[in-house]
Amino acid sequence: MDLLEYQGKQLFARHGLKVSSGKAVDSVEGALAAAAEIGYPVVVKAQVLIGGRGKAGGVKLAGDEAQLREHAGRILGMDIKGHTVRTVWIEHASDIAAEYYASILLDRSAKRPLLMFSIEGGVDIEEVAERTPEKLIRHHIDPLAGLSREEAVQVAREGKADEDVVEGVADALLALYEVWLAEDATLAEINPLIVTPEREVRALDSKVSLDGNALYRHPENQGLSDAENEDPLERRAKEEGVQYVKLDGDIGILGNGAGLVMSTLDVVARAGGSPANFLDAGGGSNAETIKQAVDLILANPAVRAVLFNIFGGITRCDEVAEGLIAAFGEIKPSVPFVVRLDGTNDEAGRRLLAEAELPNVHPAKTMNEAAELVVALAAGRALQESA
Numbered sequence: 008m009d010l011l012e013y014q015g016k017q018l019f020a021r022h023g024l025k026v027s028s029g030k031a032v033d034s035v036e037g038a039l040a041a042a043a044e045i046g047y048p049v050v051v052k053a054q055v056l057i058g059g060r061g062k063a064g065g066v067k068l069a070g071d072e073a074q075l076r077e078h079a080g081r082i083l084g085m086d087i088k089g090h091t092v093r094t095v096w097i098e099h100a101s102d103i104a105a106e107y108y109a110s111i112l113l114d115r116s117a118k119r120p121l122l123m124f125s126i127e128g129g130v131d132i133e134e135v136a137e138r139t140p141e142k143l144i145r146h147h148i149d150p151l152a153g154l155s156r157e158e159a160v161q162v163a164r165e166g167k168a169d170e171d172v173v174e175g176v177a178d179a180l181l182a183l184y185e186v187w188l189a190e191d192a193t194l195a196e197i198n199p200l201i202v203t204p205e206r207e208v209r210a211l212d213s214k215v216s217l218d219g220n221a222l223y224r225h226p227e228n229q230g231l232s233d234a235e236n237e238d239p240l241e242r243r244a245k246e247e248g249v250q251y252v253k254l255d256g257d258i259g260i261l262g263n264g265a266g267l268v269m270s271t272l273d274v275v276a277r278a279g280g281s282p283a284n285f286l287d288a289g290g291g292s293n294a295e296t297i298k299q300a301v302d303l304i305l306a307n308p309a310v311r312a313v314l315f316n317i318f319g320g321i322t323r324c325d326e327v328a329e330g331l332i333a334a335f336g337e338i339k340p341s342v343p344f345v346v347r348l349d350g351t352n353d354e355a356g357r358r359l360l361a362e363a364e365l366p367n368v369h370p371a372k373t374m375n376e377a378a379e380l381v382v383a384l385a386a387g388r389a390l391q392e393s394a
C-alpha cells in the first residue's frame with residue numbers, strides 16, 4: 008500500500024523524523040488559507056503516487072498569494088504520468104544547502120532490511136547507483152539487533168556526509184528505521200533528505216509503502232489507502248471486479264487461476280520478457296469477462312504483445328476463444344496475441360480461433376513455447392511460426 012508524500016511525512020513525524028509542517032488541501036482557496044497560516048514562501052506539491060513530480064511541474068515555490076493562486080490552480084487537476092492531481096500539500100519552503108538520499112527497504116534475498124544513504128540526493132537515485140555506485144552506501148541491518156547509533160553514524164561518515172551534520176543524519180536514519188519497523192513498511196525513502204543553511208537535517212519528501220497484510224496491526228493507518236490516487240488501471244480493475252496488478256513490462260498476461268498466472272509471469276521472465284500485468288480471469292471466464300480483460304490489458308499503452316494462457320477446467324476453452332473473437336471484433340487490437348489453450352474443449356477452442364482467422368493471433372501448444380513466442384513478438388523479432 009503506497010502512501011502519498013504528506014501521509015508518509017505524517018508517519019515520519021510520529022517517529023521523530025524532522026519534516027516541515029504543512030497542510031493538504033484540494034482547492035486554490037484552501038491553499039491560500041493554508042499559506043496564510045503557514046507563512047510565505049510556501050511550496051505547492053502535487054500529491055500523487057508517482058515520482059518525478061518536480062520535473063513534471065508538480066512542485067512549485069510560491070512567494071506570495073498571486074504566485075500561489077497561479078501554481079495551485081495549475082497543479083490541481085494536472086495529469087502527472089496518468090495520475091490526476093486532486094490534492095496538493097502546502098508547506099513552508101525550505102532553504103537548501105545540500106540534498107542527500109536515504110532509504111530502507113526489505114532485501115528479500117538477504118532476508119534483511121537494507122539501509123541506503125548517499126549525499127547525491129534530489130536526483131534519480133538509480134542514476135547514482137549506476138554511474139557512481141561508490142556514492143551509494145548500502146548497509147544491511149541485523150533485524151534482531153536493530154540499527155545502533157554507532158552503525159548509523161558509520162553509514163553517514165562512509166557516505167561522506169558533511170562532518171557537522173553526521174549526528175543529524177544518524178538521527179534521521181535511526182528514525183527512518185523506526186518508521187520502517189514500527190509501521191510495518193516495506194519501503195521508507197527520503198529524497199531529498201536536506202541539510203538547511205542552519206545545518207538542520209530534514210525530510211523534504213517521502214515515499215512510503217506499507218505492508219497491506221500487516222494493516223490489521225495498525226488500525227490508525229487503515230484510512231491511508233486512497234482509492235482516488237491508486238493506479239488508474241488497478242482502480243478500474245477493482246471496480247470491474249477483475250484481479251489485475253499493473254507491472255512495469257511490456258507483455259500483457261491473462262490466465263485463469265492465480266497460480267497459473269504467477270507461473271506464466273515466471274515463464275515469460277525466464278524467456279527474457281517483462282510482464283506488463285498480472286491478470287487472473289478467474290475460474291468461470293465467460294466471453295464477457297474475456298472481453299473486459301482484453302480491454303483492460305490494452306488500456307496500458309506499454310503493452311506490445313499479449314499472452315493468453317488458459318487451462319480449461321471449469322473454464323471451457325471454446326468459451327474463452329469465443330470471448331477473444333468477440334473482443335477482437337470490438338477492440339481491433341494492434342498488438343500480437345499468443346494464445347495457449349489446453350484442457351476442457353481445447354480442440355474446439357483452437358478450431359474456433361483458426362476459423363475466425365483473427366489477424367495477429369498466434370496459437371501455441373505449450374506454456375514455454377507460448378512464452379518464447381510472445382517475448383519475440385514484443386521485441387518485434389521475426390517469427391518462426393509454430394504450432
Ligand code: GDP
Binds near residue numbers: 100106129213
Ligand atoms: P519529486 O520530484 O516527486 O521527487 O518531489 P520532491 O518533493 O523531491 O521535490 C523535487 C525537488 O523540488 C526537490 O529535490 C527540491 O530541489 C525542490 N524542492 C522541494 N521542496 C522545496 C523547498 O521547500 N525549497 C526549495 N528550495 N526547493 C524545494
Ligand code: MN
Binds near residue numbers: 198199212
Ligand atoms: Mn523526491
